Amino acid sequence: MLLVGACSKKTVSFNGKPDQNLLGVVRRDSLATARDTTNGPSLDTRKVALTKEQERAAKEKQKVAQRTPKKKKNVFLGERIKKSFTKSGPKGRNQVIETFHYLRTFQQPNDFAPSRYYFEPKKRKVFKTTEELNPANDKVLHGPYKKTQGGKVVETGFFAMGTRHLRWEKFNKNNILLSKNHYEMGFPRDAAVSYYANDKKRLKEVIPYADGKIEGDYVSFLENGKREWEGQFENGKKIGEWTRFWGFRNTKDRRHYVYQYGESGYEPEVSEPVLLKEYNRNGVLVYEKDKYDKRDVVTDRPGARN
Template structure:
């Protein structure tokens, strides 16, 4: 009789028990055995990330009640404060200005206008160019090339009020009158309405020296078939010869004749004076007010001086 069976099953069980109880050593530097599948790499972290990573738990900053109240008020104020809008007219950034004159009450005159933030030279052929002089606080009609350091070129809506009543409205574009201009009485009765295109009256008769219509010869202003507005004439060199103003079909105010030199732009020669308004009897023979020699020196002024018969000893361009 056999007491024990085959020793092989018993030996196999002992070996498995010994293997389960033995210590297993794992190396973190060991590389896995290559397999048929590609091993994905973690591109979002490195060893340094895992050892020096910042804490993901936000630390609470302790504030006093006054600091919390101030922070809330600042946030509310920022929400209430409207965003500052940039004034833009015809694609150009502009800045608002105004001037006062004529005293107070019914005699007070207020002009509200806009001018270019970035200086641009107006069209030299435009019949009239307008600027704002910050030092004198006046709107001026420019003569010749404009100094960008001294003047501001008007650009945008314009409004003039007298005694609190609107008496004139219009628009400027790069220093020239543009679109519709209207004048009123203090009782809001329309006196005059004109339309301009970058300084030129819409109904003006404009002639040119060249076929390409780039060199202006003469601008004769018309409104409803009647002479009205600024008149200019240039010579073939592009220099100004005459400028003046029509009103109600008549020459009014100051009319100027220039020397027309190529190297001396808009050098004045004669200044004539016509009637004050176009509704007075027409002045057929204008009054000579001033005369300058070819060097720009004043040689005649009505009732003040007359050096027209004397030789010119002054330096060119010197004015007295």
């Protein structure tokens, strides 16, 4: 059960008749006889004159070839990209290598995307977030992606403008396919998407589905377009961290509560999630589990100082 409030040539025609006199010249200049053309190739190496129609066709073919753009390298979905990689873990069979591409020119991902992926060169790491990216430091993932462990492929897919796109597959170390999902700019292809007032503009909720089960990133929005809930499902169960936002209209998405569910969807679902963090309306952390609790301090008034 979701939390309350959660979330598509020009054909060239030549009609002119060939010059009969010119055709006659061609026949007289050729050394080929009927026997030659039937039993073997002609030995005539002289240049055979073309008809006007053939000349026009050849010129048109050349023009078409010149107009046809050559396939550009390092371009994905019309955007110029650059290739990079990261390494993590100890060297050897357990080392993880991620090979990916990112936009050469920064573009902010869609505000409604459930998750946004980027590469931070200084930290040499790929990150996942729901917040706006920093044009100065963050490289928006865009293009093919491959993850290997110990030299064996464990995950492949594509990114588009910082979101998962097209087919994504996961494998175990024995190259056995574990999962396959399809995405459209961050949204699972089979997701149940709902809108406010059915106008297809104000997104309300995205419930991800795979093989008939709720699987993947979940997100819901308030009517003002701001995020309300976000989290992840696995095997039909809520897992990991789930975040509820304040939903203020004229500010960036500010977190309110962060809850913790189970680590795996193949274990019994946690009925009562654990509150990990709480933030006041100014975005100040006032509670963190097992560390401190400042919820009794009045700091949630607009413009209040701490």
